[in-house]
Amino acid sequence: MRFAAVVYTEFLKLRRSKAPWITLGVYTFMVGIAGFFMWLMKNPELAESLGVFGKKAQFAFGGEPIDWATFLGFIAQMGGIGGLIMSSVIVTYVFGREYAEGTAKNLLALPVARRNFVFAKILVSAAWFGCLTLYMLPGTFIVGSLVGIGTLQVSLFSAAAGRLLALALMSLCCSFLTAWVAVETRGYFAPLGYSIFTLLLAVIFAATGWGPWVPWSIVGIYSGAAGPEATLGRGSFLVIAATAAAGILLTLRHEVVADNLQ
Amino acid sequence: MTDSLAIRARGLSKNFGDVRAVAGIDLEVRRGEIYGFLGRNGAGKTTTIRMLLGLVRPSSGEISILGSSLKENREGILSRVGYFVESPAAYPNLTVKENLDIQRRLTGASPGATDEVIELLKLGEYSGRRAGRLSLGNKQRLSLARALIHSPELLILDEPANGLDPAGIIEIRSLLIRLAADQGVTIFMSSHLLDEVAQLADRVGIIHEGKLVEEVDYRELRELGRTSIVIVADDVDRAEKILREGLGYVEVSRPDAKTLRVSDRGAEPAAIARALVGAGIGLERLAAEEEDLERHFMRLTGGTV
Numbered sequence: 001m002r003f004a005a006v007v008y009t010e011f012l013k014l015r016r017s018k019a020p021w022i023t024l025g026v027y028t029f030m031v032g033i034a035g036f037f038m039w040l041m042k043n044p045e046l047a048e049s050l051g052v053f054g055k056k057a058q059f060a061f062g063g064e065p066i067d068w069a070t071f072l073g074f075i076a077q078m079g080g081i082g083g084l085i086m087s088s089v090i091v092t093y094v095f096g097r098e099y100a101e102g103t104a105k106n107l108l109a110l111p112v113a114r115r116n117f118v119f120a121k122i123l124v125s126a127a128w129f130g131c132l133t134l135y136m137l138p139g140t141f142i143v144g145s146l147v148g149i150g151t152l153q154v155s156l157f158s159a160a161a162g163r164l165l166a167l168a169l170m171s172l173c174c175s176f177l178t179a180w181v182a183v184e185t186r187g188y189f190a191p192l193g194y195s196i197f198t199l200l201l202a203v204i205f206a207a208t209g210w211g212p213w214v215p216w217s218i219v220g221i222y223s224g225a226a227g228p229e230a231t232l233g234r235g236s237f238l239v240i241a242a243t244a245a246a247g248i249l250l251t252l253r254h255e256v257v258a259d260n261l262q
Numbered sequence: 263m264t265d266s267l268a269i270r271a272r273g274l275s276k277n278f279g280d281v282r283a284v285a286g287i288d289l290e291v292r293r294g295e296i297y298g299f300l301g302r303n304g305a306g307k308t309t310t311i312r313m314l315l316g317l318v319r320p321s322s323g324e325i326s327i328l329g330s331s332l333k334e335n336r337e338g339i340l341s342r343v344g345y346f347v348e349s350p351a352a353y354p355n356l357t358v359k360e361n362l363d364i365q366r367r368l369t370g371a372s373p374g375a376t377d378e379v380i381e382l383l384k385l386g387e388y389s390g391r392r393a394g395r396l397s398l399g400n401k402q403r404l405s406l407a408r409a410l411i412h413s414p415e416l417l418i419l420d421e422p423a424n425g426l427d428p429a430g431i432i433e434i435r436s437l438l439i440r441l442a443a444d445q446g447v448t449i450f451m452s453s454h455l456l457d458e459v460a461q462l463a464d465r466v467g468i469i470h471e472g473k474l475v476e477e478v479d480y481r482e483l484r485e486l487g488r489t490s491i492v493i494v495a496d497d498v499d500r501a502e503k504i505l506r507e508g509l510g511y512v513e514v515s516r517p518d519a520k521t522l523r524v525s526d527r528g529a530e531p532a533a534i535a536r537a538l539v540g541a542g543i544g545l546e547r548l549a550a551e552e553e554d555l556e557r558h559f560m561r562l563t564g565g566t567v
Contacts, residue, residue: 105312
């Protein structure tokens, strides 16, 4: 009963915030920029005249054929790396704002089991991030169609959609540790710094061959950012699941047990 | 016995590393009374309040609120407690009404409770305004409205008059007196405004360096009319020596370089005058002053008036 009230209040807080609109703008930009690069690759003479933009587009697609498979692959990479950042930003906002705005002390002295707040915030973060990911799907289709890549096969699109949703889930699993950093450090800055640090870790471990055992590298590998030859085993998915469990348990432990000294 | 108490704390302590913020407090607040909790900055007031609300875990000791152990029945107890901790805080993007509605839902209060507290705290003209755009005084009112929305039996308030203008302070004072008198609400409030506590509280607890140094029935304090003797002399060092060694007074303080204050019960101005003048000490002033809460507080916490 009270959990429903907690979820309602979490959505109300979100509805009145500008943050969801900002993240929507970022995802629109991401899909738009991918489409723009595709358009440049389709028009090499224009890319040549644009100079730096053209080179970036060539770098992004690296001589791949200009078709839906390439475009969807690029979107998946953006969804993977961008998703890691975005999911961390979202949980940082949802969990960290209570401390940044000084409301955590009010929340934690309410006659409601504190775990309810943690689970409600996870639910809201998942819904927010899920909506952004779902928004990418028609966005990708519209942008790809406008660029005129060609006819899209349903099977190709549904496979890409499945991959994107799986990437979103994996990114979200990784982000729960960011939620813990946010509540432990009581604000925004440390968790955002931590997110950047994990991205650096992802790159370093992927380069040294340990990527399949490092959660943030796993997301990058699954997105295809590490190339088609990089593969993941069952153990990698267990690492992701363990990361999610660790993040949730640590966040719960802090909210339920730790002193609130805000 | 326990049932007549709204708050009962035994041996309450809190350590933060090597720092002992609260050191073995025993506290009893009777139902229906207004209890003022006084202390200097860093004395341990807010840590005590946080422990009473379950926001901070005691290092040792037990807390019982409204007859139940806080450790065993946190949620049940908090559904009967209204609170306000330190600075006022609200969701800045939400309106006053939305902030209160969140509180109403989470405390299980009735649907009409939001409008009732808006009226009670005179927040009507601001109900549609975002909390982030309120003045400090109105944020304080909003915090008090949050504390009252579920008609609590016990109010735990940390500096409730902070940020209010004089008219607001009077309004809130009247409101708290009404709540205690008409509805039997117990009020435990900390404040640095001694005058405010003096006008409101039935009893006053003074905390200093983490210890509850005294609990005073404030009416008793007023009735006691305890006096202290203030002496301005040309040789305070010698005068102090005579007061301590010659007359045997113990509570002798030095508020400033030229002044001595004797707070021992039974100290006699005439005897002091005789002893000091007899010793050739020049007296600029010798007067008996009734001790009010402010002087009492300062004397207990080692300050000067």
